[in-house]
Amino acid sequence: MSEPDLSFLDPARRMPAHAADTAGPPVVRTAPPAAREGSPADSLVAELRAYQAELESQNKVLRYSQTVAESAYERFETLFASVPLALMVVDEHDLVVQANSMAHRSFQPTERDRPLSALMPFVRAQDARRVREAFALARDLGRSEAKEVVFSINADTRITGDLHIAHIEAPQSNGPPLPQFLCAVIDQGPLLAERQALQHSAATLQQRNEQLHASERRLEAVINSALDAIICVDQHRRITVFNPTAAALFQCSASDALGSTLDRFLPDAAQALAFAQLTTQAMLGEMTALTASGKELAVEVSVSFERHAEGETTTVFARDLTGRKKAEAHRNELEAQLRESQKMQAVGTMAGGIAHDFNNILGAILGNVALAQADCAPGSPVLVSLGEIDKAGRRARDLVRQILTFSRNEPPQRSAVSLAEVVHDTERLLRVTLPPAIELHMQLQAGLPPVLADATQVEQALLNLCTNAVHAIGTERGSIHVEAATVQPDQRLSERLGLAPVDYVALSVRDSGPGMDAATLERIFEPFFTTKPVGQGTGLGLAVVHGVMRTHEGGVDVHSAPGQGSRFTLYFPVAAASAAAEPPVPMPAATATAPAAAPDTPEPPGCEPPPRKPHVMYVDDDEALVFLVQRLLRRRGYEVSGFTDPHEAKAALNAAPDCYDLLVTDYNMPGFCGVDLVREARLIRPDLPVALASGYVTAEIEQAALAEGAQALIHKPNDVEELCATVQRLVGGDDAAR
Numbered sequence: 111m112s113e114p115d116l117s118f119l120d121p122a123r124r125m126p127a128h129a130a131d132t133a134g135p136p137v138v139r140t141a142p143p144a145a146r147e148g149s150p151a152d153s154l155v156a157e158l159r160a161y162q163a164e165l166e167s168q169n170k171v172l173r174y175s176q177t178v179a180e181s182a183y184e185r186f187e188t189l190f191a192s193v194p195l196a197l198m199v200v201d202e203h204d205l206v207v208q209a210n211s212m213a214h215r216s217f218q219p220t221e222r223d224r225p226l227s228a229l230m231p232f233v234r235a236q237d238a239r240r241v242r243e244a245f246a247l248a249r250d251l252g253r254s255e256a257k258e259v260v261f262s263i264n265a266d267t268r269i270t271g272d273l274h275i276a277h278i279e280a281p282q283s284n285g286p287p288l289p290q291f292l293c294a295v296i297d298q299g300p301l302l303a304e305r306q307a308l309q310h311s312a313a314t315l316q317q318r319n320e321q322l323h324a325s326e327r328r329l330e331a332v333i334n335s336a337l338d339a340i341i342c343v344d345q346h347r348r349i350t351v352f353n354p355t356a357a358a359l360f361q362c363s364a365s366d367a368l369g370s371t372l373d374r375f376l377p378d379a380a381q382a383l384a385f386a387q388l389t390t391q392a393m394l395g396e397m398t399a400l401t402a403s404g405k406e407l408a409v410e411v412s413v414s415f416e417r418h419a420e421g422e423t424t425t426v427f428a429r430d431l432t433g434r435k436k437a438e439a440h441r442n443e444l445e446a447q448l449r450e451s452q453k454m455q456a457v458g459t460m461a462g463g464i465a466h467d468f469n470n471i472l473g474a475i476l477g478n479v480a481l482a483q484a485d486c487a488p489g490s491p492v493l494v495s496l497g498e499i500d501k502a503g504r505r506a507r508d509l510v511r512q513i514l515t516f517s518r519n520e521p522p523q524r525s526a527v528s529l530a531e532v533v534h535d536t537e538r539l540l541r542v543t544l545p546p547a548i549e550l551h552m553q554l555q556a557g558l559p560p561v562l563a564d565a566t567q568v569e570q571a572l573l574n575l576c577t578n579a580v581h582a583i584g585t586e587r588g589s590i591h592v593e594a595a596t597v598q599p600d601q602r603l604s605e606r607l608g609l610a611p612v613d614y615v616a617l618s619v620r621d622s623g624p625g626m627d628a629a630t631l632e633r634i635f636e637p638f639f640t641t642k643p644v645g646q647g648t649g650l651g652l653a654v655v656h657g658v659m660r661t662h663e664g665g666v667d668v669h670s671a672p673g674q675g676s677r678f679t680l681y682f683p684v685a686a687a688s689a690a691a692e693p694p695v696p697m698p699a700a701t702a703t704a705p706a707a708a709p710d711t712p713e714p715p716g717c718e719p720p721p722r723k724p725h726v727m728y729v730d731d732d733e734a735l736v737f738l739v740q741r742l743l744r745r746r747g748y749e750v751s752g753f754t755d756p757h758e759a760k761a762a763l764n765a766a767p768d769c770y771d772l773l774v775t776d777y778n779m780p781g782f783c784g785v786d787l788v789r790e791a792r793l794i795r796p797d798l799p800v801a802l803a804s805g806y807v808t809a810e811i812e813q814a815a816l817a818e819g820a821q822a823l824i825h826k827p828n829d830v831e832e833l834c835a836t837v838q839r840l841v842g843g844d845d846a847a848r
Contacts, residue, residue, distance in 0.1 A: 196271075196295040199278075202249075204228045207280075207290060216269060216295070223264050229293065234260040234268075241273060248275040248291060258298060271297045339409075339428040345421040347372050359409075359430055362402035372426065375399055379411055379426060390415050399428060408435060443606065470732035476503045477738040484745070526560035526685040527568065529594055529615055536572045537592075547587045548580060555595040561615050561682035563662050568682070571658040575619040575678050578652060582623030582676065591620040599681065607665030609681060614664065618679040626670040655680070724841040725749045729759040729775040729787065730803070739774075739833075746834050748841075756782040760790050767795040772841050774824070777804035777811060785814045792819040799840040 190197055196213035198206050209217075209226050217226045224231065233241050237259045247254035253276045261269040274294040279287035333340050333351065339359045342351035352367040360367070360375045372379060378397045394411040401407060408431040416423045479500045486492050537552055544550055561568075572592075579590045597616045599609050655678075659666045663683055670676035726748050728739045736752035743750045751770070753759035756779055763770060773791050777784035788800050801822040802815045812823055822836055 196297070198226070198229060198293045198295075200229050200291045200293055202289050202291075204230050213295070216297070217261070217263060219263065219267065232261040232263065234262055236260070244273060244275055245291060248277045249289065252277045258302075259295075261295070269295070269297055270299055270302055271295045337429075339430070341367075341372065341375070341426040341428065343372050343424050343426065345423075347424075350423075351425075356428070359407070359428065360399065360401050361405075366402070375401075376409075376411065376426065376428065379413070396431065408432065440602075440605075470730070470735045472503055472507050474732070474734040474738050476500065476507070477735075477742055479503060481738075481741055481745070525562070525564075527563045527565045528558070529561050529563075529568065529617060529682065530554050530558050532565050532568050533572065533592060533594060533617070536569050536576070539573065540576050545580065545585075547585070548583055549589040550576075551589060551591045553591065553593045558594060558615055559596060559613075560685040562685040563682050567658045567662070571655045571680060572617065572619070574652065574655050575680075578678075579619055579621035579623065579676070582621055584623075588622040590622075591618075593618045593620070596684070597681075603667070607667060607681065609665050610663070610683070613684040614681040615684060616679050616681055618677055620675065620677040622675045625672045625674045625676055627672050723747055723749045724771040725751065725769055726772045726774060726837060726841070727751050727753065727759060727763065727770045729753045729756055729773070729779075729784075731755075731776060731779040743834070743837065746837075748837065756784075756787050760787065760794075763791055763798075764794050767798070770795075770798065772799050772801070772837060774801045774803055774837070777802055777815075785811075785818055785820075788815060788820050789818045801836065801840055 190208075191210050193210065194212060195210075196216045197210045198213050199208040201207055206226055206228060214226055217232060218224065226232075230238065230241065237256070240256050241259060244254045244256040253274075255275065256273040258270055259273045261271065263269060272295075274296065276292040276294075278290050278292050280290050281287045333353045336353060336355055339356035340351065340353045341349055341356055343349055349367050349370050349372065352362075352364040354364070356362075356375075357364050357367070362375075367375075376397060376399050379394060391414045392412065394413060397409055397411045399407045399409045399411075410429040410431055412427045414425045414427070416425070479496050483493060483496050483500070486496065533552065533554060537550070540550060576590060576592070583590075594615060594617045596613060598613050599607070603609070604611065655666060659680055664681045667679045667681070668676070669679075724747075726743055728736060728743075728750055730736050730739075730752075731754055733754050736754055740750040740752045751762065753762065756775070759775070763773070773788075775784045775787045775791075784802050784804070788802060791798055791800055796819075800820050801824055802811075802820045803824040804811060815823060822840055824833065824836055
């Protein structure tokens with residue numbers, strides 16, 4: 111407030127009379143000095159008037175000052191009452207002398223609350239000491255403050271505010287002024303709430319930052335440990351991320367790759383990145399990638415596009431397809447082997463199915479040729495033709511035997527065989543028939559362990575391989591190398607050939623011939639497939655080798671290329687110690703055992719004495735073969751009863767069991783098995799000699815026949831002399847032969 115103008119109280123600055131109405135309070139004019147020099151009464155009157163005027167002037171000043179003071183007090187009261195702060199005047203005894211409405215609303219919100227008569231009862235016990243110290247400091251320094259003081263209004267309401275204290279003095283009419291304190295409470299609740307919110311936001315932001323950093327670390331770990339190559343490029347196609355898998359795949363360090371263009375490693379992917387404007391991700395499929403050294407790789411590529419404020423980021427995922435392609439090639443190879451195996455099995459089944467009828471036909475041909483030769487006069491030109499027929503029939507018989515060897519599915523009776531002895535036996539046979547221009551070299555590892563095999567079939571397989579090598583070399587000069595060593599095939603070879611995880615003896619035959627192309631290699635084990643001219647080969651040699659190795663639980667591996675010769679490797683499993691100690695078990699053959707002595711049995715009534723000639727019952731479903739055997743044996747002095755129906759043969763034997771000296775039956779007949787007929791015959795007459803004939807005698811057939819009492823196994827087709835000799839041994843009595 112500006113100070114009042116009191117200049118009119120100065121007599122030296124009094125204004126003229128004509129300006130008294132406008133310039134301020136009226137001024138009492140005094141008489142000039144000449145006039146005061148008059149009578150004393152006049153002088154006293156003049157002084158009284160002057161004094162009166164002076165008093166009136168002072169009264170006016172006092173009234174004006176009082177008016178100004180009252181105006182200032184009103185303004186203070188108005189300000190004190192309307193300021194939006196809790197203001198209180200507290201005396202030195204903590205008595206609230208005056209409080210504005212804001213203080214009353216804050217400290218006594220309801221009538222039930224404690225009245226605002228003293229300040230300290232509202233202060234929380236923990237803050238009372240600080241508040242007292244603040245009052246003492248304000249008494250000494252004039253002002254002080256206490257931050258964040260908690261005022262307990264009631265059980266549910268609290269005020270947290272800053273207490274500002276100013277020391278004032280209240281004047282008294284008599285005595286010294288009273289010390290008082292003007293207290294202002296600034297509510298910090300909103301500020302504290304905002305501060306707590308900021309602190310919470312800061313804590314949340316810090317937590318988010320930590321989560322973001324953790325996510326970045328996890329993303330970095332995922333990228334670094336990913337099995338796919340991950341490459342990130344910016345909008346200028348510059349590499350910004352190059353993970354370790356990419357470094358290993360492209361054979362380039364990350365430091366060298368960063369900053370390079372994507373075309374350096376994926377030249378075809380740059381064109382496909384135009385999809386970024388159309389989609390957020392795309393599968394580009396198989397592409398050709400380049401390593402740092404320029405080597406081509408087959409990879410599968412997919413891309414992901416991301417747009418942000420700084421531009422675009424493209425992430426390229428490249429997966430190496432080398433392993434997959436190798437696996438696919440291996441799977442295709444296994445599928446081809448499976449198809450080949452199934453095809454070979456189907457051909458073998460077909461061969462086994464026709465073997466029976468084919469053997470019967472060959473038996474009839476060879477038997478009738480022998481009869482015709484016996485009927486011809488010596489020197490007859492017909493004998494030449496019959497000899498050629500017999501030669502062709504025998505070749506056909508050998509061919510059928512090879513087919514049966516190829517088609518044999520049952521495991522043979524194998525024993526511990528010295529492969530070195532088998533190879534040396536075959537060597538002696540080969541050196542006799544080997545052309546002079548071809549050299550034979552043998553290289554066998556010393557101390558070869560015995561193999562679990564059949565010596566005859568091993569010799570046949572080796573002989574077929576060497577014969578095939580001789581035919582491959584032809585008339586040129588060349589060499590054949592036969593090698594044998596103990597090996598343990600690796601996993602890839604075992605899976606490809608289907609070998610068990612055991613030790614093997616590898617028998618290989620390598621020639622210096624012209625070799626074979628891939629198309630020929632795919633068909634070499636097919637029966638009747640041959641590259642030889644017509645009439646020079648049957649195409650069964652390698653098929654027989656394949657069949658032998660399959661029945662021996664081994665495998666055959668072939669390596670050949672045009673101009674580099676061929677190499678066939680046979681893998682025979684090594685015999686266990688127990689198998690090597692056992693004696694060899696003979697394979698099924700045309701064996702005969704001496705018949706048991708027939709006890710003297712009384713002749714049944716009504717039966718004529720047996721004829722002098724031995725009586726043979728021959729049972730076969732092939733009528734031509736029955737007719738042939740009847741003619742053949744009758745010429746040798748036997749009486750023969752032939753049957754094409756096994757049921758009729760059983761009935762005839764049951765009707766006159768003592769009339770027959772020998773029973774010869776075929777194994778495979780429609781609706782009936784020869785072993786069953788042997789069993790029935792032994793039940794009818796236990797001492798009757800019985801023989802079983804078959805074109806396909808396996809170990810199972812031999813065991814079943816011998817278990818039922820058969821005393822001989824006859825292979826069909828056989829020679830006439832062999833058949834007659836077997837019949838003679840079983841019937842007994844050399845005088846029966848003619």
